[in-house]
Structure formats: structure tokens, C-alpha cells
Amino acid sequence: xxxxxxxxxxxxxxxxxxxxxxxxxxxxxxxxxxxxxxxxxxxxxxxxxxxxxxxxxxxxxxxxxxxxxxxxxxxxxxxxxxxxxxxxxxxxxxxxxxxxxxxxxxxxxxxxxxxxxxxxxxxxxxxxxxxxxxxxxxxxxxxx
Numbered sequence: 001x002x003x004x005x006x007x008x009x010x011x012x013x014x015x016x017x018x019x020x021x022x023x024x025x026x027x028x029x030x031x032x033x034x035x036x037x038x039x040x041x042x043x044x045x046x047x048x049x050x051x052x053x054x055x056x057x058x059x060x061x062x063x064x065x066x067x068x069x070x071x072x073x074x075x076x077x078x079x080x081x082x083x084x085x086x087x088x089x090x091x092x093x094x095x096x097x098x099x100x101x102x103x104x105x106x107x108x109x110x111x112x113x114x115x116x117x118x119x120x121x122x123x124x125x126x127x128x129x130x131x132x133x134x135x136x137x138x139x140x141x142x143x144x
Contacts, residue, residue: 025062036060067097074100081115091124099132 039046
């Protein structure tokens with residue numbers, strides 16, 4: 001896969017992030033028996049890797065700073081927030097990639113985003129959880 005070759009090239013130049021990404025991808029591949037797609041934001045081919053993944057039935061994508069604003073892969077259900085970007089808007093964009101409802105799946109629908117136990121990120125996550133737990137009744141209650 002193009003992303004894997006690019007990651008290996010970055011790794012050869014001592015790029016720590018690419019090296020960590022390859023290790024993660026290799027671990028995931030050994031654990032699941034499926035080689036993941038790899039997309040690194042520094043790689044000009046990564047947008048093509050993301051598009052290809054979005055249109056495929058591949059199970060795993062290992063990406064660095066590639067699954068946020070403008071990415072539309074409704075089937076994403078599990079993610080790891082492993083970036084040093086800690087703005088609320090970026091965090092919400094990433095969360096939004098994983099918590100989309102898909103009508104064809106019915107209910108219940110679940111998604112998991114693993115987040116470091118950073119106080120700021122935890123605050124953002126709790127705010128999102130509180131916002132999502134509010135519900136409006138479908139029928140107005142009849143009270144005397």
C-alpha cells in the first residue's frame with residue numbers, strides 16, 4: 001500500500017512519528033490478521049489512501065492527523081485520539097467522525113474513541129457526553 005511504503009521511507013530517515021505508526025500498524029496486523037491502511041498527514045498520497053479506504057470494505061486504518069475536518073467515512077466506529085492537538089474544535093471534529101448515526105444500521109449504535117486521560121480532553125469529552133444525553137420526547141406529555 002502507498003501509505004505503508006511512505007511510512008517506511010519516513011522511518012528510514014529517522015522520522016519518529018512514522019516509526020511509531022508502523023509499529024502500531026504492525027501490532028494491529030498481528031492482532032487481527034489484517035494489514036491496515038496507513039495515512040500520514042506529511043504524505044501527499046494520504047488523501048488517496050483515505051479515499052480508497054472510505055470506498056472499500058477494509059477494516060482498519062492507521063492515520064496521523066488525517067481523520068478530522070472534511071473526512072467522510074461514516075462506518076468509522078473505533079478510534080484512538082493520539083495527537084498533541086488539544087483544541088476543543090479539533091477534538092470535536094475527531095469525535096464527530098466516530099459518533100455518526102447510520103439509519104441503515106438501526107439501534108443501538110455504538111462507537112469508541114480512546115482518549116488519553118488529559119484533564120482538558122476529559123472536560124471536552126464530558127461536555128460532548130452531556131450534550132448528547134439530552135433527549136426531546138417524541139410525543140408531548142399530557143399533564144393536567
